[in-house]
Amino acid sequence: MPPGLDHSLNILKAAGEESRLRLLLLLRAGELTVSELTQVLGQSQPRVSRHLKILSDAGLVERYREGAWVFYRLADHTQDWATIAPMVEALAACDDRTLVRDAERLGQVHIARAQVAAAYFEDNAAEWDELRKLHLPEEDIEKAMLQLAGDGPVEHFIDLGTGTGRMLEVFADFYEHGVGYDLSREMLAIARANLEKASLSSARLRQGDLFSLHGEEGQADFVCMHLVLHFLGDPGRAVREAARLLKPGGRLLIVDFAPHELEFLREKHAHRRLGFSDEEVTSWMKQADLRMTDGTTLAPNIRAKKGEDKLAVKLWLCTKGKSGAKKK
Numbered sequence: 001m002p003p004g005l006d007h008s009l010n011i012l013k014a015a016g017e018e019s020r021l022r023l024l025l026l027l028r029a030g031e032l033t034v035s036e037l038t039q040v041l042g043q044s045q046p047r048v049s050r051h052l053k054i055l056s057d058a059g060l061v062e063r064y065r066e067g068a069w070v071f072y073r074l075a076d077h078t079q080d081w082a083t084i085a086p087m088v089e090a091l092a093a094c095d096d097r098t099l100v101r102d103a104e105r106l107g108q109v110h111i112a113r114a115q116v117a118a119a120y121f122e123d124n125a126a127e128w129d130e131l132r133k134l135h136l137p138e139e140d141i142e143k144a145m146l147q148l149a150g151d152g153p154v155e156h157f158i159d160l161g162t163g164t165g166r167m168l169e170v171f172a173d174f175y176e177h178g179v180g181y182d183l184s185r186e187m188l189a190i191a192r193a194n195l196e197k198a199s200l201s202s203a204r205l206r207q208g209d210l211f212s213l214h215g216e217e218g219q220a221d222f223v224c225m226h227l228v229l230h231f232l233g234d235p236g237r238a239v240r241e242a243a244r245l246l247k248p249g250g251r252l253l254i255v256d257f258a259p260h261e262l263e264f265l266r267e268k269h270a271h272r273r274l275g276f277s278d279e280e281v282t283s284w285m286k287q288a289d290l291r292m293t294d295g296t297t298l299a300p301n302i303r304a305k306k307g308e309d310k311l312a313v314k315l316w317l318c319t320k321g322k323s324g325a326k327k328k
């Protein structure tokens, strides 16, 4: 049912203010923390928080706390958002000076964020194969992944955020041609050595940003993202990008943490998100025209030392609809 008069007025009042319109435009590009929004707007945190509360009360944005960080994102699945979406979209295309400056500052925030993760992988590339095992029952996860993937071989397999190429090795018998993409040259150098050592000639490695891969659209039978999403600024968009690479009927396997409270993983290991709920992953899949087909949860590592045993791992397997991905 369309919103009534009072409700429409509330939505328009909430959006009808310069800072709040700027916030809506910024969030259109993906979820952001309050401190990132504060940097871009150049206003105090209490002031930005007040604007965000008004937008949130009007049902235009959603707030969620994860550990010490608070994230905001557009409530773009709602009728309330649909009411003002065309105006925000039109604004996004205009060259107003304030909005252009906001876009530039947002670009700087994205770069700074990516640099944190890049520096982490540059520093830890040589140790990554050991670090990955720290809190996780690696063997159990890999076994569960192969089980979910089922019988192979598939023709074209893509591993996004391949790091040291571990998934290309684990799935070696499952594909005819494999490609691993990663941003980090340091990680790829280790991956190259690992694949050579394993005499794995069916796999290639490419440097590339998973948010802007070209030439592979609609080519993959199977895409894998193993422990990648929690490093990314916009995991939902990453899922849509992965879906874009799949053939109709192709499958995407995501492996990541269940929601947890290990804040130190942010400071020490460059994590951005503290795990993901089934609801969140399912909503990204829906937006990408992916249908959840299977999944499992692996309980925290019973072999981990005291204080480390809190990370459950989720595996989500989904299939791309025959019509292709709807949203970019």
Ligand SMILES: C[S@@+](CC[C@H](N)C(=O)[O-])C[C@H]1O[C@@H](n2cnc3c(N)ncnc32)[C@H](O)[C@@H]1O
Pocket (backbone or CB within 6 Å): 117, 121, 132, 160, 161, 162, 163, 164, 165, 166, 167, 181, 182, 183, 184, 187, 208, 209, 210, 211, 225, 226, 227, 228, 231, 232
């Ligand atoms: C935690 S490692 C996981 C590596 C591998 N999947 C594994 O399980 O061993 C995450 C990897 O994602 C890569 N990465 C992060 N952002 C990326 C992006 N935008 N595009 C491609 N790779 C990215 C990092 O360089 C890093 O190698």
